[in-house]
Amino acid sequence: MRINWGERTVALTIAIFLLAFLALPVLRVILVAFQDASSGAFTLVNFQDFFRSSLFRESFWNSLYVAGMAVLLASLYALPLAYFTSRFEFKGAIIVQTLGVLPLVMPPFVGAVAMLLLFGSNGSINLLLDEYFGFTITFMEGLNGVIFVESIHYFPFILINLSASLSLIDRSMEESAHNLGAHGLRLFRRIVFPLAMPGYVAGASLVFLKVFDDLGTPLLLNVNNLLAPQAYLRVTSIGIDDPMGYVISVMLVAFSLLAMGVAGLALRGKDYSTIQRGGGGLAKRRMRPWERVVTYTIVLFILLLVLSPHIGLSLLSFGTIWSYAVLPDGYTLAHYHEVFRESPQFITNTLLYASLAGIIDVMVGTAIAYLVLRTRIRTRHWLDYAAMAALAVPGVVLGIGYLRTFFGISLPWSGQPLASWWVMLVIALSVRRLPYALRACTAALQQLSVSLEEAAQNLGARKLKTVWRIVVPLMAGGIAAGFVTSFATAAVELSATIMLVSSESDAPLSYGLYIFMQTAAGRGPGAALGIIAVIIVGLATYLSHRVVERGRRLGAQLQA
């Protein structure tokens, strides 16, 4: 077989990127898992300790349970939103899809405070319930609390990927089905859903993995008996030389890869690609009046539920004092004033870092997806697995790994240590958020028939040109979905950020939040900063939807 040097170079570059910025730093820290604490020799005894400990076993099963239930609940929010907005002539579809992304941006700390003030055992809802009905609901207690918050927080993964998939289904498939007599639910079950499967699986597996590995939510609810918080608590309280934290991390990585493998198996042996392009997604049906009432009610209800943290956050950002009450005592603009006066650089830094990280992610993500699905390079699947493993690496571990690996290297022009250069923060963010973009890009490419590229090549286009002129434009929906998820989540990343920030002038918004949320007086400004983060992400999402829409219209015009 002819060796394609172009593909090899791309594969090698990505491999080096992942090796230098993910594998090496993490290994430098995680090696402790395989070391005997007393002699430093290689050992597996720490893993034995893990399985022997009832606390860890319990945590493991709890994590599995929580992740599974969160996927179920998240699907319940995401399916109607995705289906209604892409299936029907739905006014405000872009708005719904934009708002649907916002739950991903749950700013650290303040998000938690807002959720507790609304849903906590003495939150607004329970205070009202108690006053008028004499009972309360424990939304936020224990594992159920984690499932409740996680499903709200991460359901956008399913929404975004499923919507991207649905919009990539060609209208003619549906028309053929119509002509053959399939309608309504049957059409959905036999044609639409199966064709959208890659998107759903991509989203659902992300939700599963993310919940399985997630640290923020259990910590904010102070639920300890899950794997990720156990790892984090061990690393941060006993010290980075304690092996158990890393044993748990290794277990998290291993299990995440396993879960991905299972998701891959579910899609294997099926061809999801369609050849026709340009139909612009499903035909949008006009709704009958009563249908409209029902759908709008459902959509509004779901939006209200999933956006409740942000509603709470806005109240907090405009409120004066909010304590053991249904609503704040009074309202003020002072918190926003303080944020803009004291720390405007947090906002510009975040925009810069998160967009750079998002761009790196979709570039690397598209490249890996292409290598995996379109080439025969033997090690290509390992790139996929390695990139996905980033999902399971705790941010603290990555941060410490970066300090350990890159602090000794000085920048040639300023003598400043490499690890304290802001670009390293961007790279850390992009590595942490790469899995999101990668799944979105892979799903988009899976739906694209290879024959389009073959056609282009038969017409004399070279590989690079084919990718650039055919593949990338046709994947645009998926790439945009990838960018939005990476950007949105990078904008509020904290755990690696806090290790790597070495000067306040280089710090992003999440770090600013951390600073504000350490003092009683900082809660309002912190919430204001959180709202600003949400608005930034909302705008970015809206704009990228617009860009995709325009690209699609342009494509349709060209074809006509």
Place this chain on the structure above:
Amino acid sequence: MRVSGRFLAAALGALVAVSVASPPLYAGTIENKLVIVTSFPKDLTGVFKRAFEKRHPGLKIEMLKKHTNSGIKYIEETAANNISDMFWASAPDAFEVLKGDGLLHKYTPKTKGIPAKVGSYPINDPDGYYIGFAAAGYGIMWNKRYLKAKKLPPPKRWSDLAKAVYHGHVGMSAPSRSGTTHLTVETLLQGDGWAKGWAQWKDIAGNFKTVTERSFGVPDGVNSGDFGLGVVIDFFGLSSKASGYPVDFIYPPITTLVPANVGILKNAPHPKAAAAFVEFLLSPDGQALLLDPKIMRLPVNPATYAKAPAGFPDPFTDKSIGAAVKFDVKLSKSRYNVVNSLFDVMITYRLDDLRDAVGAVQKAEAALAEHPNAKAADLVREAKALIAAVPISEAKAAQPDFAKIFKKKRKKATDKVTGRQAEVEEQWDKMVKKNYAQAKAKAEQALAML
């Protein structure tokens, strides 16, 4: 004429002010930059940064804010190529870690008038590696609206928190998560003794709604009204109150005042600026800044209390604060990690089991008070003993060989430790879980008899 005379006086005054404010002896020419790694909140650092920069025009302070633990890690990992000048944080034990690693630079402050001790705790490191600039003590804060709505009385002492009325209403951080919480746990253990101290903690913890992951999670929860009472360090309580939250704070009789510290790092790139900053913190002007309503920390200079608002606690005149316990720093250090680990195994990770067991005992005790019954009383006593049981004795906890298992950092490759923390903890966990389950069963059995 009068105008110009006043002008003259003003100019003269300004001249005097400038000559007084101008950098004293130590400064000479100081560098124009200062990098401080700190765990303090913006409300504190901002005030000092502005004041210090005003005093030394042209100088810029870079405040790097990290959790205490991340700050230590950051300094350790970056020591080879150090770019930070100072470490500025609360917990003395964090400074002990840096001192142990040889990362601090010895400095003796020149400012006079600071006593040797606050409460029973020495203000400065006896070896001269770090310097106390403010004091803080633990106490109880509560949400007034919450207590009113739930009809709860405000507590006065630690043991009040163990009362059945507070079941499910208390919050605290874990000692392994926050150095200052550790001090509170250790203070009570030293004040009441090992066995009684742990029994007391478990009775209090049985009333916990939650163990928060961050120490600020406690005032946050009380401020929101998520739980009603919290075990917090004084400035969290005082500053929440000053920010307008409907909360209140007291020092219980057994408490330790602990200095918050500052230290200069070894190979600091700007040593003169760092020394000037230490002197500024201790100067009357610097000490007075601590009384800012958003900061509210206890100055170490007794003279500063003259400027404090009414009702502000003064440990130098009010001997009831922080003097009841002679805090033994050596003992605390010898079992530091063991105490953290014990607390996590017995309380943090088994909070649900503990809460259930303590709740059952509280119910049985309430019933017992109305219908005395010797057999049931025995069962309750047994249940309480099971809850109180600690897997290891005080002597064992402080044994160097045993404590070493919990100290992971091997200084040399030849250091030999037998036993692994995870292994020991699993044994403890087994015992604790079984005890709590049995205690609950016994208490329920007693209740059924009444």
